[in-house]
Each structure stands twice: as C-alpha cells, then as structure tokens.
Amino acid sequence: MQPLSDQAVQDQLAQLDGWVLTRGQLTKEFSFKDFDEAMSFVNKVAKLAQLANHHPDIRISYNRVNLQLSTHSVGGITAKDFELARALVR
Amino acid sequence: MQPLSDQAVQDQLAQLDGWVLTRGQLTKEFSFKDFDEAMSFVNKVAKLAQLANHHPDIRISYNRVNLQLSTHSVGGITAKDFELARALVR
Numbered sequence: 001m002q003p004l005s006d007q008a009v010q011d012q013l014a015q016l017d018g019w020v021l022t023r024g025q026l027t028k029e030f031s032f033k034d035f036d037e038a039m040s041f042v043n044k045v046a047k048l049a050q051l052a053n054h055h056p057d058i059r060i061s062y063n064r065v066n067l068q069l070s071t072h073s074v075g076g077i078t079a080k081d082f083e084l085a086r087a088l089v090r
Numbered sequence: 091m092q093p094l095s096d097q098a099v100q101d102q103l104a105q106l107d108g109w110v111l112t113r114g115q116l117t118k119e120f121s122f123k124d125f126d127e128a129m130s131f132v133n134k135v136a137k138l139a140q141l142a143n144h145h146p147d148i149r150i151s152y153n154r155v156n157l158q159l160s161t162h163s164v165g166g167i168t169a170k171d172f173e174l175a176r177a178l179v180r
Binding site: 035036039042043046049050055057058059060061062 | 125126129132133136139140145147148149150151152
C-alpha cells in the first residue's frame, strides 16, 4: 500500500461529503441528538473498522463524534483510508 | 455544584490511580490488548456515564482509550468528576 499523492487526496476528498484534511488525516465530525445516538454510531464504526482491519481514531464528546483516518504504517493517506471513509456514514 | 479548589483537586487526585490533571481536565489513558477490548471498555464507560448523567470525552486510538473529565457547566472540576473517575476502572 502506497500513500496517495497530495493531488490524488484532493481529488478523492472532493467526492466525499464532509471529510476534510486535517494535520495529514482524513477527518469528519458527526453530530447526533444525544450521547446514546453518538455511541450507537461509534459501535457501527467499530464494526466496520474491524471488518476492514483498519481503525480510525475516534473522539466522542457527548453528542459529537470525530473520526480521523490515515495509514500509520506508510505515514500517509492511502486508498484504504478513502475506502473506509466512504463506508463510514451515519 | 461548585468547582473544587486547586488544592482539593490535588488532594483527591493523589488518591486516584493513574489520573492526572491535563489542561484543566481529569485525564487517564487506558491500554488494552486490542481494539475489541478497547471498545468493550468504552461501552462500559458509556453505561456508567449514562447512569451518572455525566459524560467524559473519550478518545479511542486502536488499543488505547483516553478519558477526560470536567464539568463544563461550571468551568472546572467538581466532586461529580471525581465520583465518576473512581467508577471508571477497567
């Protein structure tokens, strides 16, 4: 797995809803009605992450969930990150 | 609910295992065998948070879980934060 070029990252980002590049990571913040709904989403994310064997960093702040994706092993963003980002919908 | 004095925070911190004061929040990092174990712990934390009606910020980074506690409504650390911290054991 190779890191994508900056241009490839920008091109693929443009096709995703709400994901941005923050400090070298694909990042999206999701808001929910309350903590219970946020946790339901986090558990859905966890299942998808296990299936993909690729794990975003997850931050939960009451009703907000922030996801950050990158491929640590290659020090960049790969096709795998975009594949998972596309699956991580609420 | 009143914020605790700095001295009271330090006194109570000294009685807790592994919790430190970071940027005005009670913070502890827990490490697990893998992501599944980390998520099990997060779900336990979520249940205790709902029972206490008090919600730590939670960060999950693969097998590591970072918890941060403060009482936003009073802009400080309260007895409620310490009560929950004592319950948040692995």
